[in-house]
Amino acid sequence: MTRIIERLSEVSTNYDAYFVDLWGCVHDGVHPYTDAVDALRQVRANGGFVVLVTNAPRHRTSVEGQLDQIGVPRDCWDTIATSGDSARAAMFTGAVGNKVWFMGEDHDRSFFDPLALIDNPVDIEEVALDKADGIVCCGPFDPHTHPDTLRPQLLLAKQKGLKLLCANPDIVVDRGATREWCAGAIAQLYTEMGGESLYFGKPHPPIYDLARRRMTAEGRAVDDSRILAIGDGILTDIKGAQGEDIDSLFITGGLARDETKTDRQPDPDALQMFTTAEMVTPTFAIGYLR
CATH class of the missing domain: 3.40.50.1000 (HAD superfamily/HAD-like)
Structure with a gap:
């Protein structure tokens, strides 16, 4: 109780x-x-x-x-x-390959900053989805748009067998009085579609x-x-x-x-x-x- x-x-x-x-x-x-x-x-x-x-x-x-x-x-x-930081450590040790397709907003690109704690980090290259080995997902491109709009890209990713690294397992967050979608909503959808999502935040x-x-x-x-x-x-x-x-x-x-x-x-x-x-x-x- x-x-x-x-x-x-x-x-x-x-x-x-x-x-x-x-x-x-x-x-x-x-x-x-x-x-x-x-x-x-x-x-x-x-x-x-x-x-x-x-x-x-x-x-x-x-x-x-x-x-x-x-x-x-x-x-x-x-x-x-x-x-x-947990997800960055996984990325730099090769969890989703070295050629990655990035999902998120511009302010999330600090995710790719060097991480000194990793010995011999993988050299990460950001590429288009059709050339990617994996996905780095920091969130939707537009946090106010429902993740369902990303189904076509996620379907292609699933067909290619790409793993999705989820940097934020939250589904939604409230910014002031406005509710926004987070990376966890995309990872949840990708998993429901049959793709593989890797999580590093709570829980x-x-x-x-x-x-x-x-x-x-x-x-x-x-x-x-x-x-x-x-x-x-x-x-x-x-x-x-x-x-x-x-x-x-x-x-x-x-x-x-x-x-x-x-x-x-x-x-x-x-x-x-x-x-x-x-x-x-x-x-x-x-x-x-x-």
Whole structure:
């Protein structure tokens, strides 16, 4: 049974590290959430270590820049683990070949920046789909257009037997009041069509391994029993935490605000119906991180 809490501080003494989702929890893609920032500052002041674990299809330096632009202060987090970095490591070790067809927006092209952590990286060349060995998918070309419009290209890719590297398993994200499609929606469609998709962000293990390595690099080794995952994606943040056997705090006022009837806090009955339907059980739930 999921326990609804009023504030993070109610349970923070049980944890030494926090794997915190960004979009829908700390900011809305346009502005930071002040209460969330204050809550993270408080746990850090009490000795907690905050890893921002995001399905952003870019490297962490790019995400840092985006956070600065949005206005998320650097004193509310310690380090960042992105699905983009996990997927980039796979690409540079040859997971989808060296000739790749790129799907995404122009600002996602930092995905191809060199990755120093990989010894003898594959020399990646961006090519047209008919000449590609594999697909690198950071998202749709237009995040406001339904992924179904990409069926012709995906059908050709499937016929060629191409693997699709998904740099962001999220299906949708809310930028302010506007909902946008993510790479996960394309990968899901490709899989349904019979293609093979490779995932590296939440809820899949590689990004959690990266988050732990980032903590270790900062001199913090934390047992899984002392880690709390925080996020608004029931099938990414919360399902991923459940798969890693770590506790979770579900932010119901994000992607599932309608399903959980969240105003300030979720409706308990609606929350129970939603989590039962999704077959995922968060440890805790709260309307908004505070």
